[in-house]
Amino acid sequence: MIAFLTDWSLKSYYVGVAKAVMKKINPSVDVVDITHDIKPFDVRMAAHVLLRASFDFPENTVFVAVVDYGVGTNRKAICVKTKNNHFYVGPDNGIFTYVAQHYGVKQIRELDNKSFHYGSSYTFHGRDIFAAVAGYLSKGIPFEQIGSVLPNYIVLPTKNAQLGSDFMIGEVVYFDGFGNVETNIPACFVEKLQWEMDDVILLNERYELIYVKAYGDVEKGKGLVHVDSSGFIEISVNQGSAANVFKFHEGELVKLRRKKP
Amino acid sequence: MIAFLTDWSLKSYYVGVAKAVMKKINPSVDVVDITHDIKPFDVRMAAHVLLRASFDFPENTVFVAVVDYGVGTNRKAICVKTKNNHFYVGPDNGIFTYVAQHYGVKQIRELDNKSFHYGSSYTFHGRDIFAAVAGYLSKGIPFEQIGSVLPNYIVLPTKNAQLGSDFMIGEVVYFDGFGNVETNIPACFVEKLQWEMDDVILLNERYELIYVKAYGDVEKGKGLVHVDSSGFIEISVNQGSAANVFKFHEGELVKLRRKKP
Amino acid sequence: MIAFLTDWSLKSYYVGVAKAVMKKINPSVDVVDITHDIKPFDVRMAAHVLLRASFDFPENTVFVAVVDYGVGTNRKAICVKTKNNHFYVGPDNGIFTYVAQHYGVKQIRELDNKSFHYGSSYTFHGRDIFAAVAGYLSKGIPFEQIGSVLPNYIVLPTKNAQLGSDFMIGEVVYFDGFGNVETNIPACFVEKLQWEMDDVILLNERYELIYVKAYGDVEKGKGLVHVDSSGFIEISVNQGSAANVFKFHEGELVKLRRKKP
Numbered sequence: 001m002i003a004f005l006t007d008w009s010l011k012s013y014y015v016g017v018a019k020a021v022m023k024k025i026n027p028s029v030d031v032v033d034i035t036h037d038i039k040p041f042d043v044r045m046a047a048h049v050l051l052r053a054s055f056d057f058p059e060n061t062v063f064v065a066v067v068d069y070g071v072g073t074n075r076k077a078i079c080v081k082t083k084n085n086h087f088y089v090g091p092d093n094g095i096f097t098y099v100a101q102h103y104g105v106k107q108i109r110e111l112d113n114k115s116f117h118y119g120s121s122y123t124f125h126g127r128d129i130f131a132a133v134a135g136y137l138s139k140g141i142p143f144e145q146i147g148s149v150l151p152n153y154i155v156l157p158t159k160n161a162q163l164g165s166d167f168m169i170g171e172v173v174y175f176d177g178f179g180n181v182e183t184n185i186p187a188c189f190v191e192k193l194q195w196e197m198d199d200v201i202l203l204n205e206r207y208e209l210i211y212v213k214a215y216g217d218v219e220k221g222k223g224l225v226h227v228d229s230s231g232f233i234e235i236s237v238n239q240g241s242a243a244n245v246f247k248f249h250e251g252e253l254v255k256l257r258r259k260k261p
Numbered sequence: 262m263i264a265f266l267t268d269w270s271l272k273s274y275y276v277g278v279a280k281a282v283m284k285k286i287n288p289s290v291d292v293v294d295i296t297h298d299i300k301p302f303d304v305r306m307a308a309h310v311l312l313r314a315s316f317d318f319p320e321n322t323v324f325v326a327v328v329d330y331g332v333g334t335n336r337k338a339i340c341v342k343t344k345n346n347h348f349y350v351g352p353d354n355g356i357f358t359y360v361a362q363h364y365g366v367k368q369i370r371e372l373d374n375k376s377f378h379y380g381s382s383y384t385f386h387g388r389d390i391f392a393a394v395a396g397y398l399s400k401g402i403p404f405e406q407i408g409s410v411l412p413n414y415i416v417l418p419t420k421n422a423q424l425g426s427d428f429m430i431g432e433v434v435y436f437d438g439f440g441n442v443e444t445n446i447p448a449c450f451v452e453k454l455q456w457e458m459d460d461v462i463l464l465n466e467r468y469e470l471i472y473v474k475a476y477g478d479v480e481k482g483k484g485l486v487h488v489d490s491s492g493f494i495e496i497s498v499n500q501g502s503a504a505n506v507f508k509f510h511e512g513e514l515v516k517l518r519r520k521k522p
Numbered sequence: 523m524i525a526f527l528t529d530w531s532l533k534s535y536y537v538g539v540a541k542a543v544m545k546k547i548n549p550s551v552d553v554v555d556i557t558h559d560i561k562p563f564d565v566r567m568a569a570h571v572l573l574r575a576s577f578d579f580p581e582n583t584v585f586v587a588v589v590d591y592g593v594g595t596n597r598k599a600i601c602v603k604t605k606n607n608h609f610y611v612g613p614d615n616g617i618f619t620y621v622a623q624h625y626g627v628k629q630i631r632e633l634d635n636k637s638f639h640y641g642s643s644y645t646f647h648g649r650d651i652f653a654a655v656a657g658y659l660s661k662g663i664p665f666e667q668i669g670s671v672l673p674n675y676i677v678l679p680t681k682n683a684q685l686g687s688d689f690m691i692g693e694v695v696y697f698d699g700f701g702n703v704e705t706n707i708p709a710c711f712v713e714k715l716q717w718e719m720d721d722v723i724l725l726n727e728r729y730e731l732i733y734v735k736a737y738g739d740v741e742k743g744k745g746l747v748h749v750d751s752s753g754f755i756e757i758s759v760n761q762g763s764a765a766n767v768f769k770f771h772e773g774e775l776v777k778l779r780r781k782k783p
Contacts, residue, residue: 001284003277009699010271010532013575016525016556020578023523023552030284034277040700041761053274056281056388069761072736122735124751127578177270178301213383214333229385239302239330262545264538271532291545295538314535317542317649438531439562474644475594490646500563500591 002031002134003057005050006066006126007038014124018064018131021118025135032057039174041069043095045250047156048173048184051098052230054086062134063099064126065090072122077111077129078153081143089134091125094156105153112147159253161185163192167257170233172248179241181248185233185256193258200259201225203235207246208259215239225256263292263395264318266311267327267387268299275385279325279392282379286396293318300435302330304356306511308417309434309445312359313491315347323395324360325387326351333383338372338390339414342404350395352386355417366414373408420514422446424453428518431494433509440502442509446494446517454519461520462486464496468507469520476500486517524553524656525579527572528588528648529560536646540586540653543640547657554579561696563591565617567772569678570695570706573620574752576608584656585621586648587612594644599633599651600675603665611656613647616678627675634669681775683707685714689779692755694770701763703770707755707778715780722781723747725757729768730781737761747778 002022008014019031034053038046046067054063068075068091076092082103088096089111111117111133118132133146161170161184170185190211195201199211209223218224220239223246228234233256236242248254263283269275280292295314299307307328315324329336329352337353343364349357350372372378372394379393394407422431422445431446451472456462460472470484479485481500484507489495494517497503509515524544530536541553556575560568568589576585590597590613598614604625610618611633633639633655640654655668683692683706692707712733717723721733731745740746742761745768750756755778758764770776 001281003281005274010555010557011559012698013527013556013571014698016554017575017578019554020523020525020575020580020583023554024578024580027552030288032277032280032284033271034274035271037272049274053278053281056278056285058281058285061281070738073738075738119751121751123737123748123756127751176273176275215384216331216334216336226384229380229382229388234384262542264542266535291549293538293541293545294532295535296532298533310535314539314542317539317546319542319546322542437534437536476645477592477595477597487645490641490643490649495645 001057001061002029002138003034003053003061003063004031005034005038005046005053005063006036007040007042007046008036008066008126010036014126018127021127021131022135022138025132026139029135029138038067039250041067043067043093044156045174047095047098048182050095051102052232054099055230057086059085060087062087062089062137064130064134065095066126066130067091067095068093068125071125076150077125078108078150079111079133079137079143079146080108080153081106087137087143089130089137092154094154096153097156097158100153107143108150108153109143109147110150113145116141116146159184161189163189166193167255168193168233169253169255172250172252172254174250175243175248179237179243181235181242181246182228183233183235183254187227187231187233189233190227195258202257202259203246204255205257209235262318262322263290263399264295264314264322264324265292266295266299266307266314266324267297268301268303268307269297269327269387271297275387279388282388282392283396283399286393287400290396290399299328300511302328304328304354305417306435308356308359309443311356312363313493315360316491318347320346321348323348323350323398325391325395326356327387327391328352328356329354329386332386337411338386339369339411340372340394340398340404340407341369341414342367348398348404350391350398353415355415357414358417358419361414368404369411369414370404370408371411374406377402377407420445422450424450427454428516429454429494430514430516433511433513433515435511436504436509440498440504442496442503442507443489444494444496444515448488448492448494450494451488456519463518463520464507465516466518470496523579523583524551524660525556525575525583525585526553527556527560527568527575527585528558529562529564529568530558530588530648532558536648540649543649543653544657544660547654548661551657551660560589561772563589565589565615566678567696569617569620570704572617573624574754576621577752579608581607582609584609584611584659586652586656587617588648588652589613589617590615590647593647598672599647600630600672601633601655601659601665601668602630602675603628609659609665611652611659614676616676618675619678619680622675629665630672630675631665631669632672635667638663638668681706683711685711688715689777690715690755691775691777694772694774694776696772697765697770701759701765703757703764703768704750705755705757705776709749709753709755711755712749717780724779724781725768726777727779731757
């Protein structure tokens with residue numbers, strides 16, 4: 001299976017022709033779109049979404065992840081094989097930071113074997129290199145043949161979530177289609193601070209949220225905080241958009257603290 | 262075949278991971294997207310779109326329809342098997358009202374057999390229950406095994422279309438991507454009122470539309486009313502957006518009356 | 523393989539049910555979406571996008587291209603078989619102008635054999651004729667059976683790119699999802715005017731662009747001109763939107779001239 005994530009949007013034909021190349025090389029391959037609506041050029045967002053999506057894909061999935069404003073310059077084209085036997089194909093610009101940290105790296109290869117490329121444009125490696133190599137990998141071409149070993153890959157500067165004595169701080173990773181605010185704060189922080197259901201949580205010392213299990217556990221329009229389905233803390237508004245209500249920006253920090261009873 | 266409809270949008274990775282789960286369970290399944298752009302939380306719109314789309318899918322199609330703000334609360338997870346052998350998987354919140362009424366219900370089951378679930382999040386039953394059960398059903402797991410029989414399901418309050426002596430009244434069900442206005446008025450009302458091609462039809466006693474067969478039967482920019490490809494009355498503007506021109510709101514009532522010659 | 527392009531958007535269920543019809547007829551067919559976000563009713567844009575996308579699809583691909591405001595009127599439904607053995611199925615309204623000119627026409631047939639239709643709506647030939655015939659063609663039904671031979675097809679009035687003594691003029695064909703400006707100026711014009719890397723190019727005698735190979739060859743936010751991955755001249759802004767910066771309209775003409783050193 002190939003899982004496919006880009007910032008190309010579906011407006012143009014780029015996603016379609018990349019799939020055509022994958023299927024020319026491996027006609028029986030299944031291509032599953034993760035999303036093509038990553039904010040243009042936003043490698044950080046892509047890296048976070050890729051990690052969250054990766055949890056549900058099986059072993060041997062080939063991921064193609066392309067946010068690639070450096071295409072045609074000297075940035076490398078790579079494939080990261082992780083210890084859980086996922087293959088991550090794309091530009092070496094930090095997009096694989098979180099999956100590599102999460103699963104551990106088995107080996108990295110530069111995609112310098114041109115016999116597995118499809119063409120040689122300067123501006124569309126998504127089609128000409130990444131889609132093509134993914135097609136071959138999905139067909140069973142050995143990882144060892146796609147290019148030479150690389151010792152390391154580019155790592156994004158990251159703002160790790162922090163646990164204080166009675167608070168947690170994390171990054172607004174991105175908003176989903178509902179306006180839910182995804183953070184990089186891991187679920188285990190909640191246990192460490194011993195939050196309990198229905199506790200009142202202060203967001204940035206200003207807004208009151210209720211800590212619950214499900215959106216419907218608060219009234220329509222009310223703010224809530226909960227552990228989302230990928231194991232991170234999510235800030236939401238029941239049947240509303242937390243992004244709009246709390247005026248967040250993607251990338252900023254948020255602080256969550258339980259209000260004294 | 263699995264047919265898939267949600268209000269998740271394609272911005273996030275939710276649709277992608279739900280498909281990953283379906284394909285982990287049944288690698289050869291074909292998943293066809295109906296749409297993922299249902300207005301967030303709009304069960305009414307989803308129920309109407311689901312019915313219209315269902316007409317063209319074959320017997321044994323498994324439909325996954327998820328607009329689910331009640332996820333994680335006590336709302337049930339169900340599968341409705343209809344008399345035409347369609348399987349409708351999703352939350353019990355009214356989303357299956359129109360398909361159940363149209364095709365008739367053979368049996369309803371609650372998805373309480375956890376051996377066919379994939380995980381147990383509180384907020385993503387779309388992946389953990391609905392996608393998983395659909396994967397198993399598409400593989401041929403007997404309907405009887407997915408859970409216990411339910412006597413009934415939740416029905417949306419509906420505004421049925423009404424036929425008057427010389428007029429018809431119906432609901433603005435939703436707008437399509439062109440701004441065509443879809444109503445719930447069935448095509449047979451036209452015969453009952455004996456409209457003829459090129460009749461002038463008053464919309465809400467105010468705007469003049471022409472009753473025609475095809476968009477191009479009126480000049481560019483002119484309003485028209487016709488029987489759409491799903492068997493309902495549609496209000497359109499040739500090469501324009503009726504939603505914008507006539508300032509409709511989804512859910513409101515419209516009246517159509519033939520103008521006296 | 524079926525490649526699928528429309529102006530229907532993904533908001534409604536139209537794309538989904540057209541695919542359902544294709545797969546009812548040929549359950550094993552692979553359908554690849556080119557895009558469904560062609561500007562509504564914009565046959566010109568569709569014709570350009572179709573050509574660019576077609577380059578990467580294999581022989582025997584069946585293309586379904588539907589921008590069809592004339593549906594239900596006397597416009598014909600056709601299939602153009604090109605000399606490279608592509609099949610182009612859709613309305614006879616000019617949408618196949620550029621693929622027919624580029625590949626050459628082997629034969630054109632009108633889709634008048636109703637045994638390969640699925641239904642007979644007046645407003646959804648995309649589903650009832652084009653999707654259905656494409657399903658049969660993808661299954662191997664001989665081209666000769668789908669209908670009677672047509673001597674010609676409708677050709678769009680086109681503004682061909684022009685080469686002057688020291689300038690080139692072309693059409694703004696459309697914007698991609700990044701706001702890159704796609705033109706109809708072929709790459710060979712650059713050689714004819716002997717542009718060299720890093721030359722300064724005047725856009726409409728007003729804006730300065732740099733002629734480069736890749737987006738990243740200029741600073742972030744700077745304008746550039748380059749040969750895109752389909753063999754045409756593209757005007758871009760590194761990590762920005764050229765459509766917004768230069769305030770283009772789709773369809774207008776642009777002039778590019780090398781600045782005297």
